[in-house]
Amino acid sequence: MRHLFTFILICALPMVNAQIFSENFDSGVPGSMTQTTINGNLNWAGCGANTNGAPCPIAGSGSATFFASNYTAYSTALNTPTIDLSSGVHKVKFTLAKRSWAGDINELHVDISTDGGENWSVMESYLDEVYDPTDYSITLSPFNPTATTQIRFRAVNHYGYRLILDNVEINEVTTDDIQLTGIDIPSIIPQGNTEVKGSFKNEGFNILTSFDLNWQVDGGEVHTQTYSGQNIAPGQVFNFTHSEAWVSTVGLHDLKVWVSNTDVTDADTSNDEMTVSVSVASGSVHKVPLYEKFSSSTCPPCYSFNTNYFNPFFDSYAHDKATFISYQVNWPGAGDPYYTAEVGARVNYYGVGAAPTLMLNTVEGTYTSQTLLQDALDTTLAEDNLGFFAIDSDHTIDGNNITVNIDIMPYLSGDFVVRAMVIEKVTTENVATNGETEFHHVFMKALPNANGTTLTFEHDVPQSLELTADLSSTNVEEMDDLAVVVFVQNNVNKQILQSAYTESSNIVLGTNEVMSHNISIVPNPTTGIVRLMAKENVDVQIYDLTGKNVFNQNQVSSNTTLDLTGLGKGIYLVKIKDEKGSQTIKKLIMK
DSSP, X not given: OHHHHHHHHHHHSOOSEEEEEEEOOTTOSSTTSEEEEEESSOOOBSOOSOOTTOOSSSSTTOOEEEOOSSSOOOEEEEEOOOBOOSSSEEEEEEEXXXXXXXXXXXXXXXXXXXXXXXXXXXEEEEOSOEEEEEEEEEEOGGGOOOTTBEEEEEEEOSSOSOEEEEEEEEEEEOSBOEEEEEEXXXXXXXXXXXXXXXXXXXXXXXOBOOEEXXXXXXXXXXXXXXXXXXXXXXXXXXXXXXXXXXXXXXXXXXXXXXXXXOSSOBSXXXXXXXXXXXXXXXXXXXXXXXXXXXXXXXXXXXXXXXXXXXXHHIIIIITTTOEEEEXXXXXXXXXXXXXXXXXXXXXXXXXXXXXXXXXXXXXXXXXXXXXXXHHHHHHHHHHSOEESEEEEEEEEEETTEEEEEEEEEESSOEEEEEEEEEEEEEEOTTOOSSSOOOEEEEEEEEESOTTOEEEEEOTTOOEEEEEEXXXXXXXXXXXXXXXXXXXEEOTTTOOEEEEEEOSGGGSTTOOOOBOSSOOEXXXXXXXXXXXXXXXXXXXXXXXXXXXXXXXXXXXXXXXXXXXXXXXXXXXXXXXXXXXTSOEEEEEXXXX
């Protein structure tokens, strides 16, 4: 009798999926689907090279892929047969992987037609990198499916690695499911009040009207907000901002967010929660974006891009807003004569496969318009403007030798790479075949090498580096035309965290005759109270690294106490001027 009861109980459970269509491409591509060419002549195919290590097939013995080794926006769709979805709630499911090639990513758009394929509308677009195979689902109810419904997977080539699609299914939804889809908090934030934001999706077949939204940091206090009177339909995404802000403290934290106490019976509670790691910084400064361009004097498209678009844009608009390195690559043919193995290391680091390629904070943006270039930089300056490292650096040249001194104030703890790249502002002797006659900010040498220097930082504890190199064997044309781009990079995700030039023209202080007598500021680093030691009265001006004047005091005598507690943590430049007009500049670190 016990066995009979168990059998009846199992049979009474509602089915999560009633499958209506499936295709796993194990029998080839397109399998039971059909192809529709939208632009160009490129077809979907089976597995091949150019996946950048992504598994293909994803599952079973086959997957469908889309790839072309050029920037032409070929577009082809895989279509399902016409299916009657006029009653019930249905969901399309699939598995996707598509890796970035130096910021270039192939697109996937999932479209629906309710009239047998005559007209189409976009349900979801997947434009970002999907590094690992990921399962996705789209509830069809918001798109009003009919008895003559088709679904298509429309790929667009943008020179990314091979787009891989597998395990396409259309199922009838017969249970309720609430899925947390994202936590909208950056991976690095400054300490203080932080809004807990995100989204979840009703993946079930009933309307959701009430639920609790919860968050917790490092297993501590649970913060709960109760929602009622909602009307979240099947397939609808709900964006939330929790009523209680997180008062974040410095360090690495795990933030957990979850949905509970729903008024529908959630059949799969495993996807109700999400945890993200967040680094909280002790402070921040203005972030200076970094351009890295891969170009060649033998590349015809490079001539047009550099001459017509990027050089005029950067010289007239971006020069005071960003740093810039141009790596001269060894293609096409023999490539640029200023190519070096260290350039090759940067090519491999990013997986660059074309010239020209322009990256802004590692995001590809080879736009053939000065307006688009300006828009991209404006967006970066507005949205990615917090720097969690303050950099001050200078360089000296003695014959063929260069010495670079770097002071870094970190507001973040962890292991990061410091890179110092010697560039020449203008070169002319690498002219080759594409028509360019001069080249800007050309990479010459990495200090100490292309791997950079990995440092373990502790927030609010300054670190200094002195790097030297003999440049006699490099392609440098004029030693007095050099600058150094210094930047901090996260090797895990390649994120640029801060950048700076060593050239003094980036500091709006000017340089006059240096005072011959000794002057000191003690203590340095300081928490705010310092003494100025000098032989005569001087005027003191203090600037932050953006050139903003933040402190002034005239006729300061020796051993005078200066109260700088109003300044934030960071690196400052102190300009000290005597009555004769001579001046000196000293670094001051506020901790």
